[in-house]
Amino acid sequence: MNENLFASFAAPSMMGLPIVVLIVMFPSILFPTPSRLINNRLISIQQWLIQLTSKQLLAIHNQKGRTWALMLMSLILFIGSTNLLGLLPHSFTPTTQLSMNLGMAIPLWAGTVITGFRYKTKASLAHFLPQGTPLPLIPMLVVIETISLFIQPMALAVRLTANITAGHLLIHLIGGATLALINISATTAFITFIILILLTILEFAVALIQAYVFTLLVSLYLHDNT
Amino acid sequence: MLQNLVKSVWVPMKPYYTQAYQEIWLGMGLMSLIVYKIRSADKRSKALKGKIFASSKGGGQKTPSYFLRTRCPMA
Numbered sequence: 001m002n003e004n005l006f007a008s009f010a011a012p013s014m015m016g017l018p019i020v021v022l023i024v025m026f027p028s029i030l031f032p033t034p035s036r037l038i039n040n041r042l043i044s045i046q047q048w049l050i051q052l053t054s055k056q057l058l059a060i061h062n063q064k065g066r067t068w069a070l071m072l073m074s075l076i077l078f079i080g081s082t083n084l085l086g087l088l089p090h091s092f093t094p095t096t097q098l099s100m101n102l103g104m105a106i107p108l109w110a111g112t113v114i115t116g117f118r119y120k121t122k123a124s125l126a127h128f129l130p131q132g133t134p135l136p137l138i139p140m141l142v143v144i145e146t147i148s149l150f151i152q153p154m155a156l157a158v159r160l161t162a163n164i165t166a167g168h169l170l171i172h173l174i175g176g177a178t179l180a181l182i183n184i185s186a187t188t189a190f191i192t193f194i195i196l197i198l199l200t201i202l203e204f205a206v207a208l209i210q211a212y213v214f215t216l217l218v219s220l221y222l223h224d225n226t
Numbered sequence: 227m228l229q230n231l232v233k234s235v236w237v238p239m240k241p242y243y244t245q246a247y248q249e250i251w252l253g254m255g256l257m258s259l260i261v262y263k264i265r266s267a268d269k270r271s272k273a274l275k276g277k278i279f280a281s282s283k284g285g286g287q288k289t290p291s292y293f294l295r296t297r298c299p300m301a
Contacts, residue, residue, distance in 0.1 A: 110253030
């Protein structure tokens with residue numbers, strides 16, 4: 001039972017070769033490149049969604065922050081599509097791997113911090129001490145603010161990993177429970193099946209929300225530093 | 227194929243890779259440094275465990291000193 005529960009999170013391989021790279025690159029082929037001024041319905045819907053999201057995300061940014069528009073939109077599309085594809089049965093979700101999420105969070109967070117120190121050094125250093133702090137509390141607050149700064153990439157990565165992993169585990173468990181209850185009590189199995197359906201709908205929402213939260217937080221860190 | 231790759235990827239993305247994402251490249255360097263440190267520490271601890279296990283199987287041999295264990299993993 002223990003081995004089966006976490007078997008779906010193991011990195012997949014085919015004939016001894018790891019195929020994680022192929023799985024990570026797969027969502028990009030689901031977003032066709034617009035090649036005409038007026039495109040077909042699918043590409044038009046895609047463009048409309050991207051425009052809607054980018055307007056919402058980039059409204060708070062200045063000119064410097066808007067140079068990250070492509071990065072932020074790619075991030076939300078990648079995480080959203082990867083999470084949604086992971087809800088297909090027997091599929092592997094790269095965003096359940098902490099290594100993958102740290103690989104996204106650390107460079108982006110470090111990029112925002114380095115941008116802040118490069119272009120607005122005084123303002124970036126001033127973030128380590130909130131305004132109006134009493135004099136005796138200054139050393140402690142500087143330490144606390146430094147810790148909270150370095151926790152940011154860890155929190156970004158762990159939040160995404162934990163949410164997606166927990167959802168998949170719950171689906172696995174409740175699906176197993178439904179199957180086990182079919183022979184014991186059909187009514188209980190039916191109720192469990194309804195719970196499974198509701199949970200799957202929730203997981204669809206969580207997949208999109210987590211992508212938005214990750215991107216929004218990176219956008220906010222960038223806003224603080226530009 | 228390389229020419230096609232340059233025309234379709236490098237040419238449109240050049241201002242991003244060379245100017246907009248400079249800080250992100252630094253962040254990727256920091257991340258690769260962290261990965262390297264973690265991997266080398268893991269290798270060192272596995273080598274040390276193997277050495278301690280081998281020495282305990284041999285019997286009667288002293289455990290390597292703290293200095294040897296932390297500074298000379300291959301000693």
